[in-house]
Amino acid sequence: MPESTEYESETPPLDLLTGALCHYTSAQTAFDHILPSQSLRMSPYVRMRDPLENRELGFVSARPTGGDNDEGRLLQMADLIQQVRRGMLLLSFSTDASRGYRRNDEPFMRGWARARMWEQYAENHAGVCIVFKREPLLEAVRAGATDAGKVAAREVSYLPRGFADTDTHTVDLSRFNPFDLPGLARFVIEHQDDLFFVKALDWEGEHEFRIVELPPEARSEQYKVVPFGGPSSIAAVIVGERFPAWQLPGARAVCDRLDVRLLQLDWRAGIPHALDVR
Numbered sequence: 639m640p641e642s643t644e645y646e647s648e649t650p651p652l653d654l655l656t657g658a659l660c661h662y663t664s665a666q667t668a669f670d671h672i673l674p675s676q677s678l679r680m681s682p683y684v685r686m687r688d689p690l691e692n693r694e695l696g697f698v699s700a701r702p703t704g705g706d707n708d709e710g711r712l713l714q715m716a717d718l719i720q721q722v723r724r725g726m727l728l729l730s731f732s733t734d735a736s737r738g739y740r741r742n743d744e745p746f747m748r749g750w751a752r753a754r755m756w757e758q759y760a761e762n763h764a765g766v767c768i769v770f771k772r773e774p775l776l777e778a779v780r781a782g783a784t785d786a787g788k789v790a791a792r793e794v795s796y797l798p799r800g801f802a803d804t805d806t807h808t809v810d811l812s813r814f815n816p817f818d819l820p821g822l823a824r825f826v827i828e829h830q831d832d833l834f835f836v837k838a839l840d841w842e843g844e845h846e847f848r849i850v851e852l853p854p855e856a857r858s859e860q861y862k863v864v865p866f867g868g869p870s871s872i873a874a875v876i877v878g879e880r881f882p883a884w885q886l887p888g889a890r891a892v893c894d895r896l897d898v899r900l901l902q903l904d905w906r907a908g909i910p911h912a913l914d915v916r
Contacts, residue, residue, distance in 0.1 A: 654899075655912065658873050659731035659770045659847055660749035662759035665885060668766035668875070669892050676869070676896075678779075680727035680851060680862045683834075690800045690838055694720040700810040708811055715809065715816030719833065722826055726834070726852050727862050729779065731770070733793060733847040751910040754843055756878050756903070763878035763903075766889075770866065771873050776849070778867030783851050791849040794835050796842040806832035869896040876901045876912050886915060 663672065672678060686692045694716045699708045732749040739747035749769075756763045776791055783789045797803035806829040809816075816822055826833060834850050851862075866872075875893050877886070881902060893900040901912040 655748060655750055655769055655873055657734060657772055658749060659733055659772050659775055660755075661729075661731050661768045661770065662755050662765065663768070664761050664765045665877070665881065665889070668768060669889055672768065672866075673875070673892050673896060675863070676867075677863045677865050678729055680729050680849075680864055682860065683723045683726040683728055683850075686728075688837060688841065695723075695801055695807075695833070697807060697809050700808050701812065711811055711816050712809065715822070718816065718819075718822055719826065722852070723834075726850055728851070729849040729864075731847045731849075732845050733772075735845050736793070745910060748910075749845065750874075750876055750903075750912060752843065752845075753905075753910075760878055762880065764880040764882065765878055766881075767876040767878075767903075769873040769876060771871050774867045774871040778871060779849055779851075779864050782864040788852040789849065790830060790834070792831070792835055792847070794837050794841075794844075794846040794848055795831070796837055796839045798839045800838035801832065801836050804832035804836055869898050872896070872898045874899040874901050874912070876903055877915075879903050879905055890915065 661672075661678070684692045697712045697716055699712060701708065732752060732755055734749050735747040745751045750767050756765070756767070760766060779791075780789050801807055814821065814825065835848060837846070875889070875898055877889055877900070879902065881889070886902075890900055900915050902915045904911045904913055
């Protein structure tokens with residue numbers, strides 16, 4: 639931590655940050671774009687970093703032998719569903735872990751206290767984690783959607799092989815015709831958890847909470863900016879332990895204008911602390 643940094647208090651009460659949705663990003667993105675504009679950018683699904691997500695899904699037939707005809711139908715099904723995914727937009731957050739931790743493991747299970755997330759998404763601990771209040775944020779994103787009924791939000795599930803380990807991966811073609819477009823639409827809706835909210839176990843440490851929107855029209859893989867509900871949707875703004883000291887006054891000024899709490903992460907004694915900065 640920089641020697642010039644001063645703290646007003648120890649870690650804030652955990653209920654301030656418990657159950658929140660944490661968005662890790664660079665300092666420039668946070669203080670030049672997200673906070674001044676009071677908005678977030680939804681990304682096209684196909685721009686996800688995971689190669690098991692940004693490409694077409696694979697399906698297999700429930701029948702032992704289906705022949706070339708079945709293979710062609712499965713490929714057609716994968717292509718049509720990929721067209722749907724290509725038009726989808728999403729926001730990704732890290733949230734508190736729901737399993738794998740005990741009560742005395744605080745605060746390691748918290749969404750803001752993940753060293754790997756700070757390293758990978760927040761400029762190697764020099765970036766920012768914006769901690770959003772879950773319900774106000776979800777309400778604002780749904781209100782900003784073209785059709786709130788086409789917005790889904792939930793935690794991601796993790797399986798060893800990702801989608802390939804779901805029941806949806808295996809299709810009984812004797813009961814389902816992928817060329818039936820209305821039937822395919824129903825299939826997508828009924829199986830959206832497996833299709834859009836499952837990742838490979840390798841990503842489990844992110845504890846991702848995902849908001850997905852299916853726009854009424856294809857967006858050609860374009861981004862979309864949505865309001866997050868203003869300062870009342872923010873529980874705190876946390877800068878990393880390597881956040882440059884000379885940038886703290888600017889960060890403080892942005893947070894003061896919005897009347898939101900500015901904290902800085904400190905890993906003293908091997909435990910993450912989010913401390914008030916003055």
